Structures are given as C-alpha cells and as structure tokens.
Amino acid sequence: MKGRPVLGIISGVLFGVFVALLLQQLGVYPLTTASVIGLPVAGLVLGLILAAWAPLGKKS
Amino acid sequence: MKDQFGRWWRMLTVIGIVGAFIVTPTAAQAAIEGDCTGSATIDGVTYGPNNDTPANPIVVPIDRDGVIADWSASVGFENKNHHGELGIVIGPWTIRIAKWEGSNEQDKRGNSGQYNLDDLKEQIPVPANLIPRGIYEVSGSHEASGGSCQGRVMVELAGDLFSSPLGIATVAGTVVTGLTLLGSAFRR
Numbered sequence: 001m002k003g004r005p006v007l008g009i010i011s012g013v014l015f016g017v018f019v020a021l022l023l024q025q026l027g028v029y030p031l032t033t034a035s036v037i038g039l040p041v042a043g044l045v046l047g048l049i050l051a052a053w054a055p056l057g058k059k060s
Numbered sequence: 061m062k063d064q065f066g067r068w069w070r071m072l073t074v075i076g077i078v079g080a081f082i083v084t085p086t087a088a089q090a091a092i093e094g095d096c097t098g099s100a101t102i103d104g105v106t107y108g109p110n111n112d113t114p115a116n117p118i119v120v121p122i123d124r125d126g127v128i129a130d131w132s133a134s135v136g137f138e139n140k141n142h143h144g145e146l147g148i149v150i151g152p153w154t155i156r157i158a159k160w161e162g163s164n165e166q167d168k169r170g171n172s173g174q175y176n177l178d179d180l181k182e183q184i185p186v187p188a189n190l191i192p193r194g195i196y197e198v199s200g201s202h203e204a205s206g207g208s209c210q211g212r213v214m215v216e217l218a219g220d221l222f223s224s225p226l227g228i229a230t231v232a233g234t235v236v237t238g239l240t241l242l243g244s245a246f247r248r
Contacts, residue, residue, distance in 0.1 A: 003246060008241065008245075018234040021233075022231065025221055026193040027196070029195065030194075031151055033148050033152045046241065047241055050193075050244050051244045055245055
C-alpha cells in the first residue's frame with residue numbers, strides 16, 4: 001500500500017461511527033443496524049481504498 | 061497542478077460511490093402489523109402509526125418542561141391476558157423502556173389518558189440537557205389471547221444540535237476523524 005492502511009482502517013471505522021451519530025442527531029436517520037454497523041464497515045473500506053490508492057502527497 | 065486536481069476528482073468519485081452504497085439501504089421500513097392502533101397529541105399535533113419515517117416523525121419538545129401528551133390506543137381482538145413492551149432501537153439491539161401485562165378479565169380493548177413528558181425525562185438517568193437529541197426508532201409489541209401486533213414509529217427529540225455536549229462532541233469527532241481519514245490517502 002502506498003498510503004497509511006492502519007490509519008485508514010482506524011480513522012475510517014471511527015469516522016463511520018461519528019457520521020452515524022451525526023445523522024441521528026441531525027434527525028436524518030436513526031441508529032439502526034444499517035447505520036451503526038454499515039457506516040463503520042463502509043468507513044473501513046473507504047480507509048483501505050484511500051490508503052491503497054494514496055492519491056495525495058508527492059509521487060516517489 | 062492539473063494532475064493533482066485530477067487526483068482530487070478521482071478521490072471524490074470514490075467517496076461518492078461509497079457514500080451512495082451507504083445511503084441506499086437506509087430507506088425506513090417501519091409499519092404496524094396486526095390489528096392495533098394508537099395516537100398521541102403533542103402541542104396540538106396528532107401523531108399516529110403513519111409517523112414511521114425519519115422525514116415524518118413524532119416530534120417531542122424535550123427542551124420544554126410540563127408538556128402534556130394526550131394519548132389513546134386500542135386493539136381489534138380479544139385482549140385478555142395481555143402483555144407488551146416498548147423499546148428504543150440502537151443498532152441491532154432494542155433497549156426496553158416500558159413493559160406492561162395484565163389479565164384484563166373485562167376484555168377492555170381500548171384506553172386513553174394523558175402523559176407528562178417530564179416523566180419521560182425522569183426515567184432517563186442523565187440530566188435533560190445531556191439527553192441526546194435527534195431521531196430514534198421506537199418499536200413495540202402487544203400480545204393477548206385474541207391476537208398480537210407489533211410496530212415501529214420514529215420519534216424526534218427536538219432541539220439544537222449544539223445544545224447538548226454530545227452534539228458538540230459528535231460534530232468535533234466527525235471533523236477530526238474525517239481529516240484523519242484523509243491523512244491515510246497521503247503517500248508515505
């Protein structure tokens with residue numbers, strides 16, 4: 001991986017948790033299985049994709 | 061510069077695709093199954109089983125004291141030896157907030173009354189200003205000798221996102237973890 005996969009996994013999961021909480025508190029979507037489990041899993045996947053792709057920073 | 065701009069666009073495309081995947085399964089599937097119905101009037105607005113989507117919730121003004129809800133409920137089947145419960149859905153779990161049962165030998169099939177929303181606040185083990193605002197899925201079931209029913213409605217504890225410490229922490233956490241997630245996309 002060109003980026004930072006461990007950072008991507010951890011921050012992706014936490015980002016998913018916080019987005020689920022934010023959507024709940026904004027009255028957009030309640031804390032269902034889809035949001036409480038689905039969003040952190042999607043965050044994890046997004047973190048891995050970003051770490052594998054690593055489109056930012058200097059090219060070596 | 062152009063190359064960097066292109067990479068930003070490609071990254072936004074990936075985020076958009078993942079975001080669409082997240083949002084797609086979130087259509088509400090709340091309903092009442094069985095011959096039961098009920099209603100509650102809060103601040104002059106009458107709510108019922110149709111308030112089952114996040115866009116059309118039962119609005120509870122949690123910030124105000126002394127709000128009274130007029131409620132009524134009925135079942136369309138023999139209602140002896142009944143029992144039921146009500147709970148808040150949190151992910152795959154449901155936290156029970158009320159439970160009832162009785163022999164009901166007179167086969168009473170309906171009831172109504174008034175509920176002071178301050179009683180609800182007293183049941184929650186945190187001060188009122190710390191109760192997380194937002195939308196909640198509330199599910200319930202009722203079973204008796206003549207039948208059963210179950211259903212879900214959406215309840216919104218109305219209030220400003222920034223009026224509770226949890227709201228502020230949630231916004232801060234989203235921003236910080238979002239930026240950290242972006243950091244994983246930088247080349248080592």
